[in-house]
Amino acid sequence: MLGLSAKDTGFLLFVTFLTLATPILLQPFPETSSLAQFNAGYPDLMQRFAIYGIFAIGFNILFGLTGYLSFGHAAFLGVGSYSVVWMYKLLSFNVLPGLILAIVLSGVFALLIGYVSLRRSGIYFSILTLAFAQMSYNLAYSVFTPLTNGETGLQVYTSDPQILMGEGSTQVPNLFGLVMQDSIKLPVGDWLFTFNVGYYFTAVIAIFVFYISLRIFRSPFGLILRAIKTNRTRLSYAGINTRPYMLAAFVISGMYAGLAGGLLAAMDPLAGAERMQWTASGEVVLMTILGGAGTLMGPVLGAGFIKYFENIFSKINESVLHDWFGALPEPVRDFLIAIVSPFVGDGWQLTLGLLFVLVVVFLPGGIMEGARRIGSIFRRKPAAAEPAKLPETPPAVAGDPAGE
Amino acid sequence: MTTTSHNVVLHVDDVRKTFGGLHALSDIDLAVEEGKTHAIIGPNGAGKSTLLNVIVGRLAPTSGAVVFDGHILTGKQPHEINQLGVARVFQTPEIFPDLPVLHNVMTPAFAKRDGSYKLHIWENLLDEKTIQEEAESILQDVGLWERRMDHAGALSRGDKRRMELAMCLIQHPRLLLLDEPTAGMSRHDTNTTIDLLKKLKERGMTKIIIEHDMHVVFSLADKISVLAQGRIIAEGDPEDVRNDPKVKEAYLGGAN
Ligand SMILES: Nc1ncnc2c1ncn2[C@@H]1O[C@H](COP(=O)(O)OP(=O)(O)OP(=O)(O)O)[C@@H](O)[C@H]1O
Ligand SMILES: [Mg+2]
Numbered sequence: 309m310l311g312l313s314a315k316d317t318g319f320l321l322f323v324t325f326l327t328l329a330t331p332i333l334l335q336p337f338p339e340t341s342s343l344a345q346f347n348a349g350y351p352d353l354m355q356r357f358a359i360y361g362i363f364a365i366g367f368n369i370l371f372g373l374t375g376y377l378s379f380g381h382a383a384f385l386g387v388g389s390y391s392v393v394w395m396y397k398l399l400s401f402n403v404l405p406g407l408i409l410a411i412v413l414s415g416v417f418a419l420l421i422g423y424v425s426l427r428r429s430g431i432y433f434s435i436l437t438l439a440f441a442q443m444s445y446n447l448a449y450s451v452f453t454p455l456t457n458g459e460t461g462l463q464v465y466t467s468d469p470q471i472l473m474g475e476g477s478t479q480v481p482n483l484f485g486l487v488m489q490d491s492i493k494l495p496v497g498d499w500l501f502t503f504n505v506g507y508y509f510t511a512v513i514a515i516f517v518f519y520i521s522l523r524i525f526r527s528p529f530g531l532i533l534r535a536i537k538t539n540r541t542r543l544s545y546a547g548i549n550t551r552p553y554m555l556a557a558f559v560i561s562g563m564y565a566g567l568a569g570g571l572l573a574a575m576d577p578l579a580g581a582e583r584m585q586w587t588a589s590g591e592v593v594l595m596t597i598l599g600g601a602g603t604l605m606g607p608v609l610g611a612g613f614i615k616y617f618e619n620i621f622s623k624i625n626e627s628v629l630h631d632w633f634g635a636l637p638e639p640v641r642d643f644l645i646a647i648v649s650p651f652v653g654d655g656w657q658l659t660l661g662l663l664f665v666l667v668v669v670f671l672p673g674g675i676m677e678g679a680r681r682i683g684s685i686f687r688r689k690p691a692a693a694e695p696a697k698l699p700e701t702p703p704a705v706a707g708d709p710a711g712e
Numbered sequence: 713m714t715t716t717s718h719n720v721v722l723h724v725d726d727v728r729k730t731f732g733g734l735h736a737l738s739d740i741d742l743a744v745e746e747g748k749t750h751a752i753i754g755p756n757g758a759g760k761s762t763l764l765n766v767i768v769g770r771l772a773p774t775s776g777a778v779v780f781d782g783h784i785l786t787g788k789q790p791h792e793i794n795q796l797g798v799a800r801v802f803q804t805p806e807i808f809p810d811l812p813v814l815h816n817v818m819t820p821a822f823a824k825r826d827g828s829y830k831l832h833i834w835e836n837l838l839d840e841k842t843i844q845e846e847a848e849s850i851l852q853d854v855g856l857w858e859r860r861m862d863h864a865g866a867l868s869r870g871d872k873r874r875m876e877l878a879m880c881l882i883q884h885p886r887l888l889l890l891d892e893p894t895a896g897m898s899r900h901d902t903n904t905t906i907d908l909l910k911k912l913k914e915r916g917m918t919k920i921i922i923e924h925d926m927h928v929v930f931s932l933a934d935k936i937s938v939l940a941q942g943r944i945i946a947e948g949d950p951e952d953v954r955n956d957p958k959v960k961e962a963y964l965g966g967a968n
Contacts (some may be wrong), residue, residue, distance in 0.1 A: 311836050528822055528832035528840060531811075535819050538810040545768060546879065547794035547805065547823030556831050 311523060320519060323605070325368050327511045330354055331503050338498030342631065346620060351491055351504035352575075353619050357612045358510035359571045364595040364607035365514075365521050366564020370557050371593070372602035373530060375537035376598035377434045378590050380421065380441030384414040384562045386448065388569025393462045393579045396481070400472035401464075403481050403488070403509075403574040407567065414566020422558035426551065429540070441589055448581035461580035477579065481574050483509060488575055508576050513571065517564060518608070524560070525604060533557055537602075565592075594660075597666055600676030609675050614660065621656035628652075719746040721918055722767070722887055727776035729762055729942075736762045738942045740776070744887070749909070749919045751929045751950075754939035755962060758921045761803050763939070764889050765918075768800050769793045780887065791828045797886030799879075801893050803922075805872035807879070809865030813856060816864045817847040817878045824883040843882075850878045855904060869896035874905065881912075888912070890921040894928050906931050930954075938962065 309317045326333065335349030348354070363385065371377055391413050392406030399405055425436040448456040456462055464470075481488045488506035495501075524530050532553050535543055543550050573579050582588075591614065601612025626649055633641040653660045671677045724742035728735070736759045744750045752760050752790070765771040767778050769790040778785040782949065785793050799820075808816050821843045822830070842861040854874040864875060873893060880888055893909070894902040909919070909932055923929050929936065929950070936953040938946040940962040946953055953959055 311834070313836070313838055523836075524833055525839070526836050528835060530836055531815055531819060531837055532822065534811060535815075537810045538808040539806065542806045542808060543823075544790040545770075545794055545800055545802075545820070546820035547791050547828055547883065548819075549789070549791045549828040552829040552831065556833075 310519070312526070316522060316526065319604075320515075320522060323518060324515050327358070327515055328508075330357070331501050331507065335499060337671065339500050340425075340498050345623060345628070348616055348620060349502060351489075351502055351507050353615065354504065354507045355571075355575050356615045356619075357509050358507065358514045358576070359568050360595065360611040360615055362510075362514050362606040363565055363568035363592050364599070364611040365518055366561040366568070367592045368561075368596050368601060368603075368607040369524055369564070369629055370561035371520055371532075371596055372607070373525070373533035373537060374554060374557055375556065376426075376429070376558075377593065378425075378437040378558070378561070379434050379586065379593065380425075380437030380439075381561065381565045381592055382586070382588035383421070383441040383444040384418060384565035384597075385569035385572070385588060386579070387414045387417050388566035388571075388575040389446070389579035389583055390462055391566070392570045392573035393464065393577060394455075396464045396470070396573075396577055396614065397468040398471065400470055401478055401481050401577070402472070402501075403483055403570075407570045407574065408416065410566045410570030411563050414569070415563045418562025419555070422555050422562070426554050426558060438586060438589070441584060442586060445581055445584040445586075448584060456581060458581075461578055463578050480575050481506075497510065510571050510575070513567070516596070517567065518604075522604060526578030529553065529556070534602075547669040590653050594664060598664060598674055603674070603676040606674050606676040613675070617656050617660050621652055621659060624652035626653070676685055720744065721746045721781055722920075723779040724763070724767070725777045725779060727763070727766055727773045727778065729759075729766060729771060731776050733902070735942050737766070737773070740942075740944060742937060742944070744793065744918060744920060745935075746918055747916045748934040749921060749932045751933035751936045752920060752922045752939055753924070753926075753929060753936060754891055758939040759942040760939055761891055762942075764800060764891055764920070764922065767793075767889065768798060791823070794823065794883075795828055797883075798889065799883050799885035799887075800889040801873065801876045801880055801891060803891040803895070805869065805876050807864045807872055807876055811864060812861050813851065813864050813867070813875055814844070814847055814860040816875055817851060817882055818843050820879050821847065822884045847878075847882055850881050851875075853881070853908060854878045855901070870894075870898065870901055873897065874901070877905070877908075886918060888917055888919045888925075890919060892922055892924065894923065894925055900929065 329352060331349050333349075334354065335347050337343040337347050356648075363381070367378070367381055375577065388410035392403065395406030395409055421437065421440045425440065427431055428436060440625070441586070449458055454649070459551040476692050478485060478487060486505055486509075488509060489504075491502050491504040493500060493502050532543070532548060536553060540550055569583065595610035595614050596607045598613060599608065600606025626645065629645045629648055629652070634664055636644065649655070667674060673680070722742070722744040724740055727737055727740040729737040741869060752763065753758055762771065766773045767785065769785065769788055769792075773786060780793075780796060780798060783796055785796075808819065812900060813821075818840070822832070825843070826832070835941075842843045848857060848860065848892060851860050854877055856875055856878065859871070864872065867875060873896060877890075877893060882938045894905050897905065909921075912919070915930070921929070921932060933950050936948065936950055937944050938953060938956070938959050945962055946959050
């Protein structure tokens with residue numbers, strides 16, 4: 309179905325289900341429990357899961373398949389955000405024209421940056437992409453201030469033309485009147501579920517672009533990108549000109565980043581140059597590696613993981629810790645708080661850094677490798693009971709030997 | 713020099729290659745006839761691999777030119793040279809170690825079918841039945857079909873070489889360059905490879921083969937060129953070369 313094998317179709321349906329059920333799945337604790345602060349099912353955060361998931365899925369097409377590490381993808385994120393806000397200013401608060409512009413414009417940017425950067429490989433390629441992104445960042449603050457509004461950031465003013473806005477038009481981001489920030493709240497017993505328009509809008513787009521990435525992974529194009537990663541020079545002696553493939557992968561991943569940046573502005577009608585900063589480029593690298601570069605689901609999980617940390621761990625401050633350890637005798641409590649507090653609240657990045665180190669050292673394949681190892685523990689027993697036999701149909705093609 | 717024959721498909725014309733002060737190739741002239749197996753032998757460091765590097769575009773010659781089937785190869789990119797029908801098995805196997813054997817063999821087939829680039833983004837590899845079947849049948853020919861799911865990096869040196877041969881054969885090259893194709897192989901596998909190469913000859917494939925194993929050379933070669941210190945010191949039928957005193961001298965190391 310949809311040009312996929314039965315196994316992949318099942319996989320896609322599973323991912324679709326998880327994405328659509330996210331507002332329920334991420335809300336496991338009742339509102340009344342003290343664990344409710346670990347719930348992640350609120351619109352803001354879920355939108356970010358989906359948006360950064362898109363960013364990471366696209367990044368993975370470049371980095372995961374070809375091994376070319378770009379340190380400049382945040383530039384496309386910024387281009388996407390500015391595109392959407394400009395369309396708000398010129399046309400109306402309908403997000404659609406802006407998102408289309410975001411994808412097209414970031415594709416053009418990626419074509420230019422990729423064309424130059426791909427003249428080099430390895431560390432030189434990474435440095436070139438970083439340099440381009442930092443240049444974009446600086447230009448946004450200097451030469452391009454008429455376009456970016458410099459440090460204030462780009463936003464919509466009442467004096468803007470907004471030529472498509474009529475009398476009763478919605479004054480907030482919407483899709484043909486469907487307001488992004490609207491939510492339906494559904495209390496079930498002690499639980500409270502929030503179904504947000506913006507989340508579902510980003511989720512449907514995320515599922516669609518995940519499907520595209522799945523198709524790319526399974527295509528001959530994907531095979532050649534993998535071959536580039538493992539031995540690029542061999543491909544040229546096999547008659548393949550690797551440059552167009554690399555450039556295509558770079559542009560596709562740039563367009564994903566532009567779409568993600570556009571969606572950020574579709575949820576919150578602002579765009580600032582800090583979105584282009586090198587830290588934002590580094591973040592998507594961390595997401596991809598943490599989740600498992602070159603796997604389909606890994607980058608999405610990595611993105612969710614990091615955004616969860618950023619939003620949930622950062623909220624655990626000393627008073628929360630006092631609540632947790634309140635029942636303990638005072639010296640024990642103070643001791644525990646002294647140990648734990650540097651790692652939570654503002655220290656969430658410390659914890660994330662430690663986790664990252666642990667993953668890279670012990671699980672170089674990221675979260676997905678961890679999942680696979682756990683899976684193989686459970687699978688070992690039945691496998692031993694059956695005599696080993698050769699597969700009749702080649703699973704390397706049916707499944708996915710390099711990814712997954 | 714025997715450039716008089718009519719069906720010459722590859723001409724190496726007065727090629728020189730220096731690395732700094734080292735004369736790796738000097739005044740090389742070579743004419744390879746269509747459908748023939750041309751062996752190049754010579755002691756270590758004689759310049760044999762360098763000559764193949766010049767032919768496939770890995771190295772630019774210091775002077776001279778290579779002409780294949782009317783096309784001047786000198787100055788062309790490796791992928792362009794391959795697209796003209798030149799495929800090569802390298803001395804140290806050049807493969808895709810992280811990909812399964814089957815995908816290693818399928819990859820060059822896309823270049824053969826679609827040209828040097830075609831972005832098949834929207835097709836599924838599973839639907840490439842023709843290419844997959846051909847890859848499997850060639851893997852059967854080289855005796856690696858059972859291992860088609862293994863990662864190529866896990867193969868032994870001899871098996872990697874056979875797989876690389878399969879990667880070349882799926883392209884049905886007009887000229888096949890083999891740099892020590894049986895090095896690292898057992899006696900049995902060497903003989904299977906000889907049989908396979910003989911079969912290719914029956915199909916009319918032109919080959920240049922570099923080999924230290926004289927059993928292989930004399931089983932396959934129609935013509936032999938002997939290279940020593942970057943020069944061709946002898947050339948001719950296997951029998952002539954075998955009895956040439958200069959060749960014996962070069963191999964005994966008393967060339968100067
Ligand atoms: N890229 C290079 N840069 C510098 N010197 C090189 C290079 N390639 C080859 N050489 C030198 O050129 C000479 C010929 O090397 P070549 O590899 O062609 O020998 P060969 O005949 O293939 O030997 P062998 O039988 O050991 O494979 C050697 O002295 C080698 O060190
Ligand atoms: Mg050699």
